[in-house]
Amino acid sequence: MKKLGDAELEIMKVLWSHNGPLTSNQILEGLAGIKDWRLSSIMTALARLAKKGFVYCDRTTRTNYYSALVGEAEYKLAQSRSFLEKLYDNSIQKLVSGLYDGNSISADDIRGLREYLEKLEEGRGN
Numbered sequence: 001m002k003k004l005g006d007a008e009l010e011i012m013k014v015l016w017s018h019n020g021p022l023t024s025n026q027i028l029e030g031l032a033g034i035k036d037w038r039l040s041s042i043m044t045a046l047a048r049l050a051k052k053g054f055v056y057c058d059r060t061t062r063t064n065y066y067s068a069l070v071g072e073a074e075y076k077l078a079q080s081r082s083f084l085e086k087l088y089d090n091s092i093q094k095l096v097s098g099l100y101d102g103n104s105i106s107a108d109d110i111r112g113l114r115e116y117l118e119k120l121e122e123g124r125g126n
Contacts, residue, residue, distance in 0.1 A: 001070070001078040002052050007045050010034055012054060016072040021058060021065035 004012060014030035015022060022030070024042055031037045046066055049055035058065040088094040096113070099105040 001075065001082075002054075003079065003082075004049075004052075004054070004075070007035075007041075008049055008052075008054070011042065011045055011049065012068060012070075012072075012075070015055070015066065015068040021067040023063055023065060027066065 010031060011027060014027050017030070018026075024039060024046065027046070028037055028039055028042055031042070046055055046057065050057050054068065054070045056067045056069050058067070084090055084092065084095060088098065096105065100110075
């Protein structure tokens with residue numbers, strides 16, 4: 001799966017946060033306060049997203065409606081796997097170790113992670 005640019009990701013977040021298709025003006029409203037967007041910039045980004053296969057544009061009415069073709073969870077999973085594979089040899093342990101060694105993970109984070117992993121193990125019946 002292709003990686004989204006920052007601007008494309010912001011547009012996808014707006015699409016993912018709504019149930020159903022949106023017009024370009026609705027997307028512009030959803031981006032208010034994030035960046036000083038212009039409608040022409042959004043239209044260009046939407047065209048790129050459609051070409052990449054992330055967005056569908058319904059042109060059956062006078063107003064174009066845009067829908068996400070790739071779900072948020074699907075995109076996050078693909079990007080997480082790619083990140084883990086490229087930078088940490090597909091090792092979650094190396095990722096956590098790198099965060100710990102770089103003082104980017106706190107004792108509370110470790111406790112929370114430990115509790116989460118224990119819950120996962122309990123759920124699997126192990």
